Amino acid sequence: MRPKSTIRPYHHGDLRTALVAAAVDAIEEGGATAMSLRDVARRAGVTHTAAAYHFGDKAGLLAAVAIEGYRQLAADLLAAREQQRSFLEMGIAYVRFALSQPAYFEVMYHPGLYDASDPAVRDARAETAALLYGSRDATNEQTLFGIAAWSIVHGFATLWRTGNIPAKLGKDPEEIARAVASHLRVPRSRRG
Amino acid sequence: MRPKSTIRPYHHGDLRTALVAAAVDAIEEGGATAMSLRDVARRAGVTHTAAAYHFGDKAGLLAAVAIEGYRQLAADLLAAREQQRSFLEMGIAYVRFALSQPAYFEVMYHPGLYDASDPAVRDARAETAALLYGSRDATNEQTLFGIAAWSIVHGFATLWRTGNIPAKLGKDPEEIARAVASHLRVPRSRRG
DNA sequence: TGTACATCAGTGAACGCGCGTTCACTGATGTAC
DNA sequence: TGTACATCAGTGAACGCGCGTTCACTGATGTAC
Numbered sequence: 001m002r003p004k005s006t007i008r009p010y011h012h013g014d015l016r017t018a019l020v021a022a023a024v025d026a027i028e029e030g031g032a033t034a035m036s037l038r039d040v041a042r043r044a045g046v047t048h049t050a051a052a053y054h055f056g057d058k059a060g061l062l063a064a065v066a067i068e069g070y071r072q073l074a075a076d077l078l079a080a081r082e083q084q085r086s087f088l089e090m091g092i093a094y095v096r097f098a099l100s101q102p103a104y105f106e107v108m109y110h111p112g113l114y115d116a117s118d119p120a121v122r123d124a125r126a127e128t129a130a131l132l133y134g135s136r137d138a139t140n141e142q143t144l145f146g147i148a149a150w151s152i153v154h155g156f157a158t159l160w161r162t163g164n165i166p167a168k169l170g171k172d173p174e175e176i177a178r179a180v181a182s183h184l185r186v187p188r189s190r191r192g
Numbered sequence: 193m194r195p196k197s198t199i200r201p202y203h204h205g206d207l208r209t210a211l212v213a214a215a216v217d218a219i220e221e222g223g224a225t226a227m228s229l230r231d232v233a234r235r236a237g238v239t240h241t242a243a244a245y246h247f248g249d250k251a252g253l254l255a256a257v258a259i260e261g262y263r264q265l266a267a268d269l270l271a272a273r274e275q276q277r278s279f280l281e282m283g284i285a286y287v288r289f290a291l292s293q294p295a296y297f298e299v300m301y302h303p304g305l306y307d308a309s310d311p312a313v314r315d316a317r318a319e320t321a322a323l324l325y326g327s328r329d330a331t332n333e334q335t336l337f338g339i340a341a342w343s344i345v346h347g348f349a350t351l352w353r354t355g356n357i358p359a360k361l362g363k364d365p366e367e368i369a370r371a372v373a374s375h376l377r378v379p380r381s382r383r384g
Numbered sequence: 385t386g387t388a389c390a391t392c393a394g395t396g397a398a399c400g401c402g403c404g405t406t407c408a409c410t411g412a413t414g415t416a417c
Numbered sequence: 418t419g420t421a422c423a424t425c426a427g428t429g430a431a432c433g434c435g436c437g438t439t440c441a442c443t444g445a446t447g448t449a450c
Contacts, residue, residue: 155347
């Protein structure tokens with residue numbers, strides 16, 4: 001009946017997933033700084049020791065949040081690439097993710113909140129990186145262009161989030177992001 | 193003898209400044225998350241109530257850190273512009289600031305740590321913004337290019353800090369930043 | 385110049401709070417025979 | 418198929434800790450006269 005997976009539902013069903021979701025809610029409300037294991041457990045309706053049981057400690061829970069964030073971002077980028085076949089639209093999908101999933105974004109790019117050298121974290125991050133700047137066998141020039149593209153959309157999303165984009169440019173971040181990204185010199189091979 | 197200023201040294205001399213410096217040290221060691229008023233006061237050699245007296249609360253101290261960060265960044269950018277007259281070198285100065293002053297950088301771009309609508313914060317931020325994308329009377333196109341440039345160096349600095357730049361590109365972030373920034377299409381009017 | 389008073393810049397003790405950690409436990413699920 | 422046991426997935430109470438806040442205070446500096 002139940003699909004065999006590494007996460008075996010016992011009492012709760014799938015507490016691990018529920019705790020990550022609760023953590024995302026908590027971070028959206030109060031920031032990753034203010035998140036606590038006790039609060040997250042409360043949101044999921046279990047005792048805080050249950051949360052500690054699954055993740056060890058707060059850093060472990062945040063690592064799980066980061067992993068899930070990288071996975072969702074990779075899925076979004078892949079969908080954008082397959083649907084529109086345009087490199088620009090992958091960048092816009094990146095901005096959309098950053099602004100619609102601020103909790104994931106905050107944790108993913110906040111070094112020090114969790115152990116970034118954790119193999120599972122590295123794997124999830126590498127999956128996203130491969131989509132953004134190509135796999136290991138890409139030339140340095142290809143990689144540099146990918147990083148330039150990643151940098152510009154990442155930077156733009158951050159500046160938007162921190163209120164550094166002047167109001168006179170409008171209210172639609174995606175539209176402004178397109179105008180900003182158009183300043184990037186895209187090689188022929190990457191054009192849509 | 194003593195210059196008249198809004199910060200009047202009493203017992204300590206200039207405790208306010210000393211507390212901001214101590215906060216920067218604390219943030220470099222443990223992140224803005226872990227910083228506490230008590231720890232900062234301890235570092236400055238005063239009681240924690242003295243810190244509360246000057247800044248009200250933790251958010252007030254972090255706002256002071258952010259303001260000082262924006263001021264120092266603006267000074268660095270201005271110096272780069274005046275010395276080298278090259279727009280690219282302003283971008284490299286930005287990356288250099290981000291990587292050499294991680295505590296300021298972390299606080300400045302971490303919305304939610306402090307009250308970003310505080311007038312003093314807004315002023316300090318506007319000073320930096322004016323250098324990066326021009327004053328209020330710039331055309332939208334000029335502003336958009338400035339934001340593109342700011343985005344790419346900001347994004348690159350963040351990706352470097354979070355370990356997202358592959359090792360095969362080398363060890364010198366400034367050098368890689370130049371290669372990355374070269375993918376930006378710079379208008380004639382902004383060339384060095 | 386002296387004096388009295390107001391204000392500023394801190395001290396130090398006390399408090400209640402939420403936190404993460406520990407530990408003995410229980411009840412549900414899985415497994416060997 | 419049944420039974421005994423091992424393991425997994427939690428509970429609930431207790432703890433010590435650092436935190437921010439409050440409050441009465443003190444000592445240094447500034448100011449009015």
